[in-house]
Amino acid sequence: MGRTPCCDKDGLKKGPWTPEEDLKLINYIQLHGPGNWRTLPKNAELQRCGKSCRLRWTNYLRPDIKRGRFSFEEEETIIQLHCILGNKWSAIAARLPGRTDNEIKNYWNTHIRKRLLRMGIDPVTHAPRLDLLDLSSILNSSLCNPSILNVSNLFGTQTLMNPDLLKLATAIISLKQENQVPFTKTLQENNLFNYLMQNQVQPVVLQPNDQYQTPLQEGFSSEMTNQLMQANVEGCCSNVSTFGNSQENSIPTSLNEELVCQPNYMYCSSNPTVPDIPESSNFQSLYNSNQNFSFESVVSTPISSPTPLNSPSTFINGGAEDEKESYCSSALFNFEIPDGLDMAEFL
DNA sequence: AACTAAGACAACCGCCAACAG
């Protein structure tokens, strides 16, 4: 037969631990070491189940746990790792010495996740949310002022709901998550080449400082660009920029230029759901500092981080919200996963 | 000062892979 049950759940205490219980647990583990959680409560004279003791030790009492606020670098690492690993809190915690998976998970759910949602970023996919076309605000405005409730006001001269545009936006976003698929193939599969050619859509070259620049060539459709940006897709494609560096993914010469999205384009001041980022914020410097972010830098963060993780000057929690938000996006969209990376090996 | 809402975080719950018997 298998092992005997971990513990009899009847009569065991639950809820917050008392200092006396903590002391008992600490003393016992100092003498006998952690492990054998099944017999530990009985031996330590604790009315707790072994699982509760293990959690209390690993999440709170362990001497190597770092308490206190998360530093700027720690949050940066969390976001970047989450983009790669998803909700693998234990894997993320393994890269943040002194932090527990529970602590990171809580911090993500209470701080980072909410901030990303406010910014219109899906905290699960790290992509701008196409489903947030701000219909609610449109409808609210319409309710307050019925005169604006007409099709042209809702959709503009062309339309945010243009299925082709949405397909293009979706294709671009999908490239962020499935970098293996050649860009051209994705366009072809969605019949987007035809759309682009028929509409004489020229390459969209976005530049920092929120707004797209003057079209490079005649025939450029600013409306197209505007709609793409309004459709919340402009920040989705940090990886798309790599297409320009890859022959495999290059756009045919008929389009002349790559469709390039530079990092931080998610900040479109025309988007009512995304706050404007003041130029005085540290966003640009953060953007610059993250330009060369690499997967290796994530993996080696605890060692190679240029500033100590506990650097008091870089605590996230005490900073301005705007700065934190600007930081977040730069961290989100400014790193690349090297070719040939074996994720399974990393995990 | 009292009440309420929101925020923060510790702790619990349930699932599952690994492992012991």
Add this chain to the structure above:
DNA sequence: GCTGTTGGCGGTTGTCTTAGT
């Protein structure tokens, strides 16, 4: 090979604190 337990993990809940009215 099967059964049942353990330990680990992610999701969720509960409780305490803080801020706002």
